[in-house]
Amino acid sequence: MASFAGGVAQAGYVDRIRDLAPQRCLVVPVDVGKRTAVALVADHYGQIIVAPFEFDLTVSGAGKLVTTIAATRQRVGAESVRWASKPPGTTTKLSPPRYAATGSTWSS
Secondary structure, X not given: OOOOOOHHHXXXXXXXXXXXXXXXXXXXXXXXXXXXXXXXXXXXXOOEXXXXXXXXXXXXXXXXXXXXXXXXXXXHOOOEEEEEEEOHHHOOOOOOHHHHHHOEEEEO
């Protein structure tokens, strides 16, 4: 197996998406502030599918994020969704286990 800068987790992710079309793999960068966050949805080509949008760091705000991603995933027929945020210490409000049910992976 090849070595990856992201280690075993990155190697596993690459194995899962290796044969998927880049437009079927979505990435969701999340920029977390103190009370709100901003996210966008793009494909692996870098094409923005959902323009940047702001949401509150509350249960309803996180629901807006999950709903947006689920709708986009269905609309484009995405087979992979990867979320990412920095710094990891601020993502606890956004990464409860229920997000795993969306079929997404979280990278910090």
